[in-house]
Amino acid sequence: EAQVTQNPRYLITVTGKKLTVTCSQNMNHEYMSWYRQDPGLGLRQIYYSMNVEVTDKGDVPEGYKVSRKEKRNFPLILESPSPNQTSLYFCASSFSAGGGGPYEQYFGPGTRLTVT
Amino acid sequence: GESVGLHLPTLSVQEGDNSIINCAYSNSASDYFIWYKQESGKGPQFIIDIRSNMDKRQGQRVTVLLNKTVKHLSLQIAATQPGDSAVYFCAEKRRSGAGSYQLTFGKGTKLSVIP
Numbered sequence: 001e002a003q004v005t006q007n008p009r010y011l012i013t014v015t016g017k018k019l020t021v022t023c024s025q026n027m028n029h030e031y032m033s034w035y036r037q038d039p040g041l042g043l044r045q046i047y048y049s050m051n052v053e054v055t056d057k058g059d060v061p062e063g064y065k066v067s068r069k070e071k072r073n074f075p076l077i078l079e080s081p082s083p084n085q086t087s088l089y090f091c092a093s094s095f096s097a098g099g100g101g102p103y104e105q106y107f108g109p110g111t112r113l114t115v116t
Numbered sequence: 117g118e119s120v121g122l123h124l125p126t127l128s129v130q131e132g133d134n135s136i137i138n139c140a141y142s143n144s145a146s147d148y149f150i151w152y153k154q155e156s157g158k159g160p161q162f163i164i165d166i167r168s169n170m171d172k173r174q175g176q177r178v179t180v181l182l183n184k185t186v187k188h189l190s191l192q193i194a195a196t197q198p199g200d201s202a203v204y205f206c207a208e209k210r211r212s213g214a215g216s217y218q219l220t221f222g223k224g225t226k227l228s229v230i231p
Binding site: 004033035043058102107110 | 148150152158160161162165207213216217218221222223
């Protein structure tokens with residue numbers, strides 16, 4: 001089954017404790033991205049990757065890191081989480097049609113993060 | 117700055133009626149648009165897309181219309197069903213650097229279907 005998986009689905013942590021949210025897709029997609037979703041603000045892009053070893057900042061990258069060492073995985077790293085990073089996070093992937101993407105994006109189920 | 121916005125945050129329709137959800141965009145260079153549906157507790161799900169060289173595209177019970185003159189996008193759902201109740205997002209693809217692209221999402225419209 002074609003899918004995007006994220007782990008963990010729920011996480012409660014404390015300020016400053018490093019964490020990683022994993023994302024994996026099995027569709028051989030070139031393009032992957034991370035979004036956060038907050039009430040009234042919709043979906044905002046954090047980071048994206050056009051292909052392996054190529055990452056770019058989205059609209060709200062502060063406080064986050066990513067890496068793309070393999071095509072299927074795109075982990076989101078919070079080196080020192082803060083309460084304002086409490087949010088619902090989504091990973092997404094899509095084909096890129098020769099670098100002109102993203103096109104139809106497939107989203108993961110979401111990770112609800114609470115930072116106290 | 118460039119933005120994608122929605123005219124109405126909420127929409128209530130009677131079951132069986134048609135629904136129309138609107139979206140305005142400001143980036144005239146955008147060449148690709150997508151509509152997503154997000155049900156409670158789930159990730160956004162792709163509904164339909166349209167490229168800027170088209171005015172209309174139809175799917176199963178859904179139609180997307182693109183008016184480039186007024187930079188307006190709409191999603192029409194025919195014979196709305198209770199299962200259509202969700203938040204709907206429009207998104208546009210924009211260039212964010214040399215050979216680099218992003219999707220920018222609107223804030224969403226909540227569709228409620230009245231049985």
